[in-house]
Amino acid sequence: MSKAKKGEGCCTAPGDVKARCRMESLISVDERGQMVLPKELRDRAKIGTGDKLALISWEKDGEICCFTLVRADFLADKVKDFLEPIMMTR
Numbered sequence: 001m002s003k004a005k006k007g008e009g010c011c012t013a014p015g016d017v018k019a020r021c022r023m024e025s026l027i028s029v030d031e032r033g034q035m036v037l038p039k040e041l042r043d044r045a046k047i048g049t050g051d052k053l054a055l056i057s058w059e060k061d062g063e064i065c066c067f068t069l070v071r072a073d074f075l076a077d078k079v080k081d082f083l084e085p086i087m088m089t090r
Contacts (some may be wrong), residue, residue: 049069 027035037047047053052072057064 058066
């Protein structure tokens with residue numbers, strides 16, 4: 001996965017949703033609550049065995065309406081970027 005430039009997120013601005021947002025596939029949940037990401041999607045996203053993804057839920061009117069998967073390393077980088085200036089002042 002290519003790194004985003006500093007200050008540039010991997011997602012588009014709210015007004016530009018059509019440019020990058022699409023339904024990739026329909027997936028099923030089995031009796032154990034497990035889901036499978038299709039291989040083609042995993043390959044395109046460069047998701048491999050052992051990779052960590054953060055599951056983020058979106059709520060509307062008190063109910064979860066959407067989920068987003070974000071690479072855990074991307075979130076870790078953003079948290080580090082946020083906390084680094086704070087830690088340097090100590």
